[in-house]
Amino acid sequence: MLRFRNTLSGKVEEFHPMNEGEVRFYYCGPTVWEYGHIGNFRSAVAADIVRRYLKFKGYKVLHVMNITDVEDRIIAKSQQAGLSIDDYTAKYIDALWEDFDALGCERPEIVPRATRHIPEMVSLIEKLLETNHAYASDGSIYYRIASFPDYGKLSKINFAGNIAGASERIDTDKYEKEDARDFALWKEPANENEPAWDAPIGRGRPGWHIECSAMAWKHLGEQFDIHGGGIDLVFPHHENELAQSACAFHADRMANVWMHNGFLQVEGDKMSKSEGNFVTIRELLADWPGEVLRLSMLKTHYRSPIDWTLKAMEESAKTLDDWYWVAADAKGETPSDAVIEALSDDLNTPQMITSLHSLRNRAASGAEQDRKEFAASLRLLGFLSESAAEWKSRKQQASGVDPKQIDGLISDRTAARARKDFKESDRIRDELAAMGVVIKDSKDGTTWEIAR
Ligand SMILES: [Zn+2]
Structure with missing residues (x-):
């Protein structure tokens, strides 16, 4: 039985889709004003585990991830660059897919872009105007929070009395509003150069929240x-979003289950541009395989905060070296029950990794069936995207080490040992260690590996 924690109810609940055998899943995708950072991709990996698990359970999954390609930062940056919105965002959308693929995230079935859904947004705003949930003021259109008594039921913020909880976004809205909490659905362009669309509700551009309600609809x-x-x-x-959709469709909810993943900080600090610790996925991918980033994320439960550290990435890299070696390209179909059980419990990935470690130990001790189960479990989770040989050679290439040179040094060392010149054989071992190469002697000869 699959259970998720639902932010709306505040409880862990059994999951039952509205339509038998099918799951409709909306996930708020990135704003493509620059390259994606690890915080964005923590959410993407969490969503990917949800969809992989549901598919494994036999559900038909309809997964929608929007791309926000019109908002203040995109408008400002594209104008600075002298580009249209489409030309400015194209580079970041391409990069998004490269990062997505590198992290082993399956692409959602539908990826709507905000700028391609303006008519749907306008028609949703018209519904809200007709039912008095929205009002026009000074050229813009606002959502009337006082018209929805359930406002606050998702975030559990108590709005009684004053404007406590008003966000930065609300504070920076410089337009005329009935209530400071009301938010813009449609914004009048500030000047002639700002991108805007002509619509029956006036010339303007959508607010961020209405974009998602319209694309989900x-x-x-x-x-x-x-x-x-x-x-x-x-x-x-x-x-x-919930307020807009519930009011537009006379419903008490937008989605049955609301899932939220925790914060991410870097080496103990909040990630921000001003702190200088803003880490993009591409920077990390220059040094690490995507699977290392993926495992580093899954080690923490999706709802808990992650502290992103170099040490954790190094550990993940070691674990994956070992997993690739033990799985050794085994072709299995059936993942382990313990792994599935851990995922069924609100995607308990730390528990799942514990199960993987014990499965790894059984697999390493030689039973072919265990090895197949181990490999199938790893593939279900988006690992083992390469062959064991590819994984190893990539690591060698990344280290800049020349395998021929290493083999030469090892045969020199073997010769030195044969003539009992231990001073020379130790010297060669140290030389290899300085290159990041670890050697292992056994009765079958000497093997080597790149240490991280
Ligand atoms: Zn959204």
Whole structure:
């Protein structure tokens, strides 16, 4: 039985899709104003585990991940660069898919872009205007929070009395509003150069929140099964999406289950541009295989905060070297029950990794069936995307070590040992160690490996 923690109910609940055999899943994708950072991809990996698990369980998964390609930063940056929005964002959208593939994330079935769904947004805003959940003021259109008594039920923020909890986004809205909490659905362009669309509701551009409500509606319907994203999206973004969709469709909810993954910090500090510890996925991929990043993320439960450290990546790299070696390209179909059970329990990936370690030990002791089960479990989780030989040679290449040179040094060392010149054989071993090469002597000869 699959159980997820639902932010809406605040409880861990059994999961039952609305339509038998099918799961409709919306996940708030990135804003493509620059390269993706590890925080973005923590969410993407968490969503990928959800979809892989559901597919394994036999569900047909309809997974939608939007791309936000119009907002203040994109407008400012594209204008600075003298490019259209499409030309400016194209590079970051291409990069998004490269990063996605490198991390072993399966591509969602549908990837709607905000700029391609303006008519749906306009029609949703019209519904909200007709029912008095929205109002026009000073050329823009706002959502009327006072019209939705359930506002706050997702984030559990108590709004009684004053404007406590008003976010930065709300504070920086410089337009006329009935209530400081009300948020913009449609913004009048500040000047002639700002991108805007002509619509029956006036010339303007959409607010961020209405984009997701409209794209989810278009591709998944008025209500669907799972809505996910990072915990920083609970308020105001998801609270506002829920309010818009519930009011537009006269429903009490937008999605049945709301899943949120925890924060990510870097070496003990909050990641931010000003702190100088803003880490993009491409920077990390220059030094590490994507699977190392993936494992480093899965070691922490998706709801817990992650502290991203170099040490954790080094450990993940070692673990994967070992897993590739033990699995040795075994072709298995059936993952381990213990791994599935851990995932069924609100995607308990730390527990799953513990199970993988014991399965690894059984597999290493030689039973072919265990090795197959081990390999099948790893593939289910998006690992073993390469052959064991590819993995090893990539590591050698990355180290800059020339295998022929190493083999030469090892045969010199073997010769030195044969003539009992231990001073020379120790010297060669130290030379290899300085190159990052670890050697292992056995009765069959000497083998070597790159240490990280
Ligand atoms: Zn969203």
